[in-house]
Amino acid sequence: xxxxxxxxxxRILGCLMEKEMATPDYYPLTLNALTxxxxxxxxxxxxxxxxxxxxxxxxxxxxxxxxxxxxxVSRAIKYEQIFSDSLKLINREQAILCVLLLRGPQTVGExxxxxxxxxxxxxxxxxxxxxxxxxxxxxxxxxxxxxxxxESRYAHLMGxxxxxxxxxxxxxxxxxxxxxxxxxxxxxxxxxKQVEELREEMHxxxxxxxxxxxxxx
Numbered sequence: 609x610x611x612x613x614x615x616x617x618x619r620i621l622g623c624l625m626e627k628e629m630a631t632p633d634y635y636p637l638t639l640n641a642l643t644x645x646x647x648x649x650x651x652x653x654x655x656x657x658x659x660x661x662x663x664x665x666x667x668x669x670x671x672x673x674x675x676x677x678x679x680x681v682s683r684a685i686k687y688e689q690i691f692s693d694s695l696k697l698i699n700r701e702q703a704i705l706c707v708l709l710l711r712g713p714q715t716v717g718e719x720x721x722x723x724x725x726x727x728x729x730x731x732x733x734x735x736x737x738x739x740x741x742x743x744x745x746x747x748x749x750x751x752x753x754x755x756x757x758x759e760s761r762y763a764h765l766m767g768x769x770x771x772x773x774x775x776x777x778x779x780x781x782x783x784x785x786x787x788x789x790x791x792x793x794x795x796x797x798x799x800x801k802q803v804e805e806l807r808e809e810m811h812x813x814x815x816x817x818x819x820x821x822x823x824x825x
Contacts, residue, residue: 611673613767616666619646619656621675621766622709624689625702626651629726636679636686639663644814651722653711695745700738703727705747705764713751713761 613621623645628635637645643663649655667687670676674694679686692702703726704719711722720735729735739762742748746765753760763769 611675611766614666614669615767616656616658616662617670618709618764618767619652619658620663620666621670621689621691622706624676624687625692625706626710626726628689628692629699629703629706636681636688638684638686639667642667642687651710695747700727700729700734701742704735704738704742708748708762708764709766713763715759715761717759719762 620642623642624635624637627637627641627645634641639660643658643660646658646663647656667676671678675691676687676689679688691697697705700723703723706726707714707719707722714722716732716735716739719739720729720732723729729738739748743750748762749765749769751761751763751769
Protein backbone atom coordinates (compact mmCIF):
# COMPACT_ATOMS: atom_id res chain seq x y z
CA UNK A 609 0.00 0.00 0.00
CA UNK A 610 1.35 3.40 -0.97
CA UNK A 611 1.56 5.04 2.49
CA UNK A 612 4.83 6.36 3.86
CA UNK A 613 4.63 7.76 7.37
CA UNK A 614 7.26 9.51 9.43
CA UNK A 615 8.04 8.05 12.84
CA UNK A 616 5.89 10.73 14.47
CA UNK A 617 2.94 10.09 12.16
CA UNK A 618 3.22 6.34 12.77
CA ARG A 619 3.27 6.89 16.54
CA ILE A 620 0.16 9.08 16.41
CA LEU A 621 -1.78 6.71 14.18
CA GLY A 622 -0.81 3.77 16.37
CA CYS A 623 -1.90 5.61 19.52
CA LEU A 624 -5.29 6.46 18.06
CA MET A 625 -5.80 2.84 17.00
CA GLU A 626 -4.72 1.59 20.42
CA LYS A 627 -6.95 3.91 22.45
CA GLU A 628 -9.94 3.23 20.19
CA MET A 629 -9.67 -0.47 21.07
CA ALA A 630 -8.36 -0.32 24.65
CA THR A 631 -10.32 2.63 26.10
CA PRO A 632 -13.30 3.28 23.80
CA ASP A 633 -15.14 5.29 26.48
CA TYR A 634 -12.42 7.95 26.30
CA TYR A 635 -12.04 7.98 22.53
CA PRO A 636 -11.70 10.10 20.31
CA LEU A 637 -8.76 11.87 21.95
CA THR A 638 -8.13 15.50 22.74
CA LEU A 639 -4.79 16.95 21.70
CA ASN A 640 -3.55 16.71 25.29
CA ALA A 641 -4.66 13.09 25.66
CA LEU A 642 -3.09 12.17 22.33
CA THR A 643 0.20 13.82 23.25
CA UNK A 644 0.22 11.91 26.54
CA UNK A 645 -0.52 8.68 24.69
CA UNK A 646 2.42 9.27 22.36
CA UNK A 647 4.76 9.98 25.27
CA UNK A 648 3.72 7.18 27.62
CA UNK A 649 6.58 4.97 28.75
CA UNK A 650 4.88 1.57 28.56
CA UNK A 651 4.12 -0.31 25.34
CA UNK A 652 6.26 2.09 23.31
CA UNK A 653 9.53 1.63 21.49
CA UNK A 654 11.21 4.02 21.36
CA UNK A 655 9.94 6.22 24.20
CA UNK A 656 9.52 9.78 22.93
CA UNK A 657 8.76 13.22 24.33
CA UNK A 658 6.65 15.13 21.80
CA UNK A 659 5.30 18.61 22.44
CA UNK A 660 1.87 19.62 21.20
CA UNK A 661 3.27 21.51 18.21
CA UNK A 662 4.95 18.33 16.98
CA UNK A 663 1.71 16.38 17.37
CA UNK A 664 -0.37 19.07 15.62
CA UNK A 665 2.03 19.15 12.66
CA UNK A 666 1.85 15.37 12.26
CA UNK A 667 -1.94 15.41 12.67
CA UNK A 668 -2.23 17.92 9.83
CA UNK A 669 -0.23 15.58 7.60
CA UNK A 670 -2.32 12.56 8.58
CA UNK A 671 -5.51 14.49 7.88
CA UNK A 672 -4.24 15.37 4.42
CA UNK A 673 -3.62 11.67 3.81
CA UNK A 674 -7.18 10.98 5.02
CA UNK A 675 -5.96 8.67 7.77
CA UNK A 676 -7.17 10.86 10.65
CA UNK A 677 -9.98 13.37 11.06
CA UNK A 678 -11.24 15.84 13.62
CA UNK A 679 -14.17 14.37 15.49
CA UNK A 680 -17.48 16.15 16.00
CA VAL A 681 -18.67 14.08 18.98
CA SER A 682 -18.18 16.96 21.44
CA ARG A 683 -17.48 20.68 21.59
CA ALA A 684 -13.88 20.00 22.54
CA ILE A 685 -11.58 19.36 19.59
CA LYS A 686 -10.83 15.66 19.40
CA TYR A 687 -9.18 13.37 16.87
CA GLU A 688 -9.94 9.90 15.57
CA GLN A 689 -8.33 7.59 13.06
CA ILE A 690 -10.28 6.55 9.95
CA PHE A 691 -7.53 4.42 8.46
CA SER A 692 -8.93 1.13 9.80
CA ASP A 693 -12.41 1.79 8.46
CA SER A 694 -11.16 2.84 5.05
CA LEU A 695 -9.34 -0.48 4.66
CA LYS A 696 -12.07 -2.44 6.42
CA LEU A 697 -9.60 -3.90 8.89
CA ILE A 698 -11.12 -6.31 11.39
CA ASN A 699 -10.18 -6.06 15.07
CA ARG A 700 -7.46 -8.68 15.06
CA GLU A 701 -5.76 -7.08 12.06
CA GLN A 702 -5.99 -3.64 13.64
CA ALA A 703 -4.50 -4.96 16.89
CA ILE A 704 -1.48 -6.43 15.10
CA LEU A 705 -0.82 -3.34 13.03
CA CYS A 706 -1.23 -1.15 16.10
CA VAL A 707 1.46 -3.06 18.02
CA LEU A 708 3.86 -2.91 15.07
CA LEU A 709 3.34 0.84 14.76
CA LEU A 710 3.96 1.41 18.47
CA ARG A 711 6.63 -1.15 19.29
CA GLY A 712 8.49 -1.90 16.08
CA PRO A 713 9.24 -5.36 14.65
CA GLN A 714 7.81 -8.31 16.60
CA THR A 715 7.75 -12.10 16.46
CA VAL A 716 4.44 -13.95 16.23
CA GLY A 717 4.66 -14.81 19.92
CA GLU A 718 5.42 -11.23 20.90
CA UNK A 719 2.50 -10.00 18.83
CA UNK A 720 0.12 -12.38 20.56
CA UNK A 721 1.35 -11.40 24.03
CA UNK A 722 1.34 -7.68 23.37
CA UNK A 723 -2.11 -7.48 21.80
CA UNK A 724 -3.92 -8.99 24.79
CA UNK A 725 -5.50 -5.67 25.79
CA UNK A 726 -6.65 -5.05 22.23
CA UNK A 727 -7.69 -8.48 20.97
CA UNK A 728 -7.53 -11.96 22.49
CA UNK A 729 -6.06 -14.37 19.96
CA UNK A 730 -6.96 -18.02 20.53
CA UNK A 731 -3.56 -19.31 19.44
CA UNK A 732 -0.50 -18.51 17.35
CA UNK A 733 -2.15 -19.89 14.22
CA UNK A 734 -4.81 -17.19 14.43
CA UNK A 735 -2.06 -14.58 14.70
CA UNK A 736 -0.31 -16.03 11.65
CA UNK A 737 -3.55 -16.04 9.65
CA UNK A 738 -4.12 -12.37 10.50
CA UNK A 739 -0.54 -11.50 9.56
CA UNK A 740 -1.03 -13.20 6.21
CA UNK A 741 -4.07 -11.00 5.56
CA UNK A 742 -2.01 -7.91 6.34
CA UNK A 743 0.77 -9.15 4.08
CA UNK A 744 -1.74 -9.54 1.27
CA UNK A 745 -2.72 -5.90 1.80
CA UNK A 746 0.97 -4.95 1.68
CA UNK A 747 0.80 -3.51 5.19
CA UNK A 748 3.16 -5.99 6.85
CA UNK A 749 6.24 -7.97 5.85
CA UNK A 750 8.43 -10.66 7.36
CA UNK A 751 11.96 -9.49 8.06
CA UNK A 752 14.98 -11.71 7.33
CA UNK A 753 15.80 -13.92 10.28
CA UNK A 754 18.67 -12.49 12.28
CA UNK A 755 21.66 -14.50 13.49
CA UNK A 756 21.01 -15.93 16.93
CA UNK A 757 17.23 -15.55 16.68
CA UNK A 758 14.95 -18.58 16.49
CA GLU A 759 12.03 -16.72 14.96
CA SER A 760 11.58 -14.14 12.24
CA ARG A 761 9.98 -10.83 13.09
CA TYR A 762 7.36 -8.80 11.26
CA ALA A 763 7.33 -5.07 10.55
CA HIS A 764 4.71 -2.70 9.17
CA LEU A 765 5.21 -1.25 5.71
CA MET A 766 3.74 2.18 6.40
CA GLY A 767 7.13 3.75 6.99
CA UNK A 768 10.76 2.99 6.28
CA UNK A 769 11.65 -0.67 6.81
CA UNK A 770 14.13 -0.66 9.71
CA UNK A 771 17.73 -1.15 8.64
CA UNK A 772 18.54 -2.56 12.08
CA UNK A 773 15.79 -4.80 13.32
CA UNK A 774 17.19 -5.59 16.75
CA UNK A 775 15.03 -4.26 19.57
CA UNK A 776 16.44 -4.06 23.09
CA UNK A 777 13.81 -5.19 25.56
CA UNK A 778 14.21 -6.04 29.23
CA UNK A 779 13.19 -9.67 28.66
CA UNK A 780 15.68 -10.19 25.81
CA UNK A 781 18.44 -8.64 27.92
CA UNK A 782 17.64 -10.99 30.79
CA UNK A 783 17.61 -14.01 28.52
CA UNK A 784 21.03 -13.06 27.19
CA UNK A 785 22.54 -12.79 30.65
CA UNK A 786 20.78 -15.68 32.37
CA UNK A 787 20.84 -18.66 30.07
CA UNK A 788 21.10 -21.66 32.45
CA UNK A 789 17.97 -21.10 34.56
CA UNK A 790 14.88 -21.15 32.34
CA UNK A 791 12.58 -21.04 35.37
CA UNK A 792 14.37 -17.93 36.63
CA UNK A 793 14.09 -16.27 33.24
CA UNK A 794 10.39 -17.12 33.03
CA UNK A 795 9.77 -15.72 36.50
CA UNK A 796 11.61 -12.48 35.75
CA UNK A 797 9.75 -12.11 32.45
CA UNK A 798 6.44 -12.64 34.25
CA UNK A 799 7.33 -9.99 36.86
CA UNK A 800 8.29 -7.55 34.12
CA LYS A 801 4.91 -8.18 32.48
CA GLN A 802 3.08 -7.49 35.74
CA VAL A 803 4.99 -4.24 36.27
CA GLU A 804 4.20 -3.16 32.73
CA GLU A 805 0.49 -3.92 33.25
CA LEU A 806 0.48 -1.81 36.43
CA ARG A 807 2.11 1.05 34.54
CA GLU A 808 -0.54 0.77 31.83
CA GLU A 809 -3.35 0.87 34.40
CA MET A 810 -1.83 3.94 36.07
CA HIS A 811 -1.42 5.70 32.73
CA UNK A 812 -5.00 4.89 31.72
CA UNK A 813 -6.28 6.33 35.00
CA UNK A 814 -4.24 9.48 34.48
CA UNK A 815 -5.53 9.82 30.94
CA UNK A 816 -9.13 9.28 32.02
CA UNK A 817 -8.75 12.01 34.64
CA UNK A 818 -7.16 14.37 32.10
CA UNK A 819 -9.95 13.70 29.61
CA UNK A 820 -12.62 14.20 32.27
CA UNK A 821 -11.05 17.46 33.43
CA UNK A 822 -10.78 18.79 29.87
CA UNK A 823 -14.54 18.56 29.47
CA UNK A 824 -14.96 21.35 32.03
CA UNK A 825 -12.26 23.65 30.69
